[in-house]
Amino acid sequence: EKKEKKKEYNLKEFTTCESTLMMLQKAAAEGVDNAFFRAAEMKPCPIGMESACCKHCAMGPCRLNPKDPYSRVGVCGATIDTIAARNFARMVASGAAAHTDHGMTMLDVFRDVVNGKIKDYKIKDEVKLREVAKSVGIEVEGKETLEIAKELYHELEKTYTQVEGEIPFAKRVPPKTLETWRKLGIVPRGAMREIMELMHRSHMGVDQDYRNIVLQCSRTALADGWGGSMVATEISDILFGTPKPLVAAVNxxxxxxxxxxxxxxxxxxxxxxxxxxxxxxxxxxxxxxxxxxxxxxxxxxxxxxxxxxxxxxxxxxxxxxxxxxxxxxxxxxxxxxxxxxxxxxxxxxxxxxxxxxxxxxxxxxxxxxxxxxxxxxxxxxxxxxxxxxxxxxxxxGRPDRIVIPPRRDFGVHGFSHEYINYMLGGTFRASYKPLNENIINGKIRGVAGVVGCTNPRVRQDWVHVELVKELIKNNVLVVQTGCSQIALAKAGLMKPDAAVLAGDGLAEVCEAVGMPPVLGLGSCVDNSRILIACAEMVRIGGLGESIADLPVAGAAPEYMSEKAICIGQYFVASGVYTVFGVTFPTIEGTKFHKHLFEELEEMGLGKWGFATDPIEMAHKMIAHIDKKREALGIMG
Ligand code: SF4
Ligand code: MSK
Incomplete structure (x- = not known):
């Protein structure tokens, strides 16, 4: 299985993670192939990279010219906007399917725990069970745990199977945001229905208006964020415990x-x-x-x-x-x-x-x-x-030589949205009010979610770390999930003393509360915790009436998966400016690109952004946060 590697790579260009670098050096010496080496050898297809090809039917595959995208159309007549929008739609559908299937598994487990068919797990967090039940309109007073759990199961099942109406967690969406969704017809019914419809509409010869396709992309993505992913997070907390801050080691x-x-x-x-x-x-x-x-x-x-x-x-x-x-x-x-x-x-x-x-x-x-x-x-x-x-x-079966990179990086993890609420509110003021107050008084400029994968097309961890450093330096509180959280944990920014890297205002809040300037919330499905935090910030007041009014922004600077595209789309549809790195599957200057990057915001939603340089990315996010602050009248 070991192949002689002829090529010499500059391995430091592949990663800023010391341990990974050490192992790549070992792999190169031992002739062991891996995704970094394969990425260096496999140049991405320039037509596919910009989403200018279609293989949705056997009259094609059809390739358009990314340099002159309106110069030709596919055999069926599909324009660049239709082709790119349909490709984007398929990514959203796949990403949503992954998260909602995960969420549905959690719900299956929950049902079997409640029915007594699974004995190894039990309801660990009864308080959370009651809170989640209340949030979807279930009466909990005077009821036994099991009774509430059964009702909750039946209610949450609608997240997936409901064919008309609104998914249960739509009740958690700020009214003004929900009103915008209703006006646009993008409140999800059930995830299965939305994913099915999106797959249908992106089939050859169906939806050929990019704006109409994007509406269904939003509806499907929202069925993930406020549906499948949120159910996955909430049920996992109920069964296995809601995270609270703890010190843990990575690397x-x-x-x-x-x-x-x-x-x-x-x-x-x-x-x-x-x-x-x-x-x-x-x-x-x-x-x-x-x-x-x-x-x-x-x-x-x-x-x-x-x-x-x-x-x-x-x-x-x-x-x-x-x-x-x-x-x-x-x-x-x-x-x-x-x-x-x-x-x-x-x-x-x-x-x-x-x-x-x-x-x-x-x-x-x-x-x-x-x-x-x-x-x-x-x-x-x-x-x-x-x-x-x-x-x-x-x-x-151990090999003769074992080499373990010595690095262990300690940090504080486990900031559920419930805990952020508690931490910033203090025992007697358990709410997001102090967060809002610190945003209004300008100590905290805004909040950024930095999330998502690592990708061998960019230097591992580098964009995540530099982006987050620039954000906190400019008093933007950062919340994180997934592989991005681990990148920052390795860089030591999950510790309270990382507050020295923060701007004066953010540092002051961190020191007062004893929290790091970068808060780790968990896995990719736990991005739903960020949505709930946004909804809470709106509910508390002072920062506008919808999520689109908040001085917040999101980023997935090293993304690679279709799930990330779906997450990006649900943040955008929820009202958040969301910036991606690496590459973006559109061609600048096309109508579809303009729709995602400008027009969605004009419709009352968020919008997409793109940058590969972390400092540029940070300043795009900061400029957006400042724009929102100005609109709220809280500049300076
Ligand atoms: Fe080509 Fe149209 Fe078929 Fe796509 S759907 S492969 S653009 S003919
Ligand atoms: S694991 S989706 S590489 S964050 Fe969720 Fe990491 Fe991205 Fe997978």
Whole structure:
């Protein structure tokens, strides 16, 4: 499996993560291929990059000229605007499908817990259960937990299956924002219906007006943000506990050479929760010791890692672009994956180092990779087996040379929107009021959500870190999720003493409250926590009547996935200016591009932005925040 690498790369251009760099050097020396090397060798197709091609039917594929986009049309007559809008729509549909399928799994688990069919999990956060139930109009006074839970299940099921009406969490949307959605006809009915309709409308010969296609993109994306993702977050909190701030460590130095090392990588928390039980089982710990290990070390990666980090303080080994690199250490005895962002290339790297790689979810198998299916009704059958296989590899399958990068970076994680509320409000004033007050008095200029993936087309972590530093320097409080959160955690900005990097006003608030200037909220589906925080800021008052009035902005500077496009679209449709980096699937100067980047804002929503340079990106966001402050009359 090991190939001689002829090409010399300047590896420092690939990443600013020291650990990943060390492992890339090792991989290069050992001839082990990975996504960084493949990206360097595979130049992206310039036509596809700008979304100027269509393969929606067998009369094509049709390629237009990105340099002169109106010079030709597809065989069916489709213009560049139709082609790019349909391609964009398919990305939104796929991203929404991923998050809503995840959310639906969580709801399936919740139903089985409530019905007593799942015994290993239980309702851990009853307060949250009641709060969520109240937020969708369920009467909770005088009712037993189980009764409320059953009603909540039936109500939230509508998020997916309802064919007419409005999804349950539409009740959480600020009235003015909801009014705009109703006027535009984009309040989601149920996710299945919206995704189905978007797939239909983007089929050959259906919707061929880019503005009409974008309306359905918004409706579908909102079914993710205020639907599938929000259900995933809320049900995970109810079942596994709402995160509260805790100190936890990130980076590859969390691997321990004298321990059995197990990594869980993916998105749904169920596998991770049961793996926590397995690695803490005295019988399995004993087995590991009999095999010569000092114990079992469990780590997370990507989003389920970010969730377990936030909820339980489980160490995190690295973000998306470190998942192959971590295997190059040779120290990983087993990696268990579930769904989303699992590179097929992991399989080859795992074989090079004898790491046992397991798929566990029926929706995500990889050719040549051993599958041990995870069932929530008997979860330990899967997770115990994986631990046993990891112990076996520790004993008999470790490579001669193991290299563990020494870095461990400590920070504070687990800022749920409930906790931000509590923290800024203090015990007796539990509300977002002090946040609003600090925005109004100018100590905090505004709030930015910096989220999303890492991507080998840009230097790993660099854009995230430089962007966030520039934002906090300019008194913008930053909230984070997903792989971006891990990038900043590695850079040490999740610690309260990172306030020294913040502008005077933000630093003063951070010091008073004892919080870092960068707050980690969890995984990609936990972007829904940011939506709720925005809704709360509107509800408290003083910052306008809709989310579009707030001095806030969002960014996914190193995004790569269709899920990120969908997240971007739901933030835009919710009223937030959202800036992406890397590349954007439109051609500047086309009508579709103008629609996304300008006209949506004129319709009362947010709008898209694009920049690759982090400082430019930060200042686009700051300029937007200032524009909103001015409109609110709170400049200076
Ligand atoms: Fe070409 Fe139209 Fe078919 Fe697309 S739908 S491949 S533009 S003919
Ligand atoms: S894991 S979607 S690379 S953030 Fe959610 Fe990270 Fe992006 Fe996957």
């Amino acid at each position: 590859m130095g969390n691997l321990k050479e004298d321990h059995v090392n197990i990594i869980v990588h993916g998105h749904e928390p169920n596998l991770f929760e049961s793996m926590i039980d397995s690695v803490n089982d005295p019988k399995l710990i004993e087995k590991a010791k009999e095999a010569g290990a000092k114990g079992i070390q469990l780590l997370g990666m990507c989003c389920s890692g970010a969730e377990a980090l936030s909820r339980h303080g489980i160490p995190h080994a690295g973000n998306f672009m470190s998942t192959e690199a971590v295997l190059v250490t040779g120290a990983v005895d087993a990696m268990a994956v579930d769904v989303q962002c699992i590179k097929q290339g992991l399989s080859t790297v795992a074989k090079c180092y004898g790491t046992r790689l397991f798929t566990t979810n029926p929706r995500c198998k990889i050719e040549g990779v051993e599958h041990i299916e995870f069932h929530e009704r008997e979860p330990r059958k899967c997770t115990d087996k994986i631990v046993e296989m990891a112990i076996e590899r520790f004993k008999n």
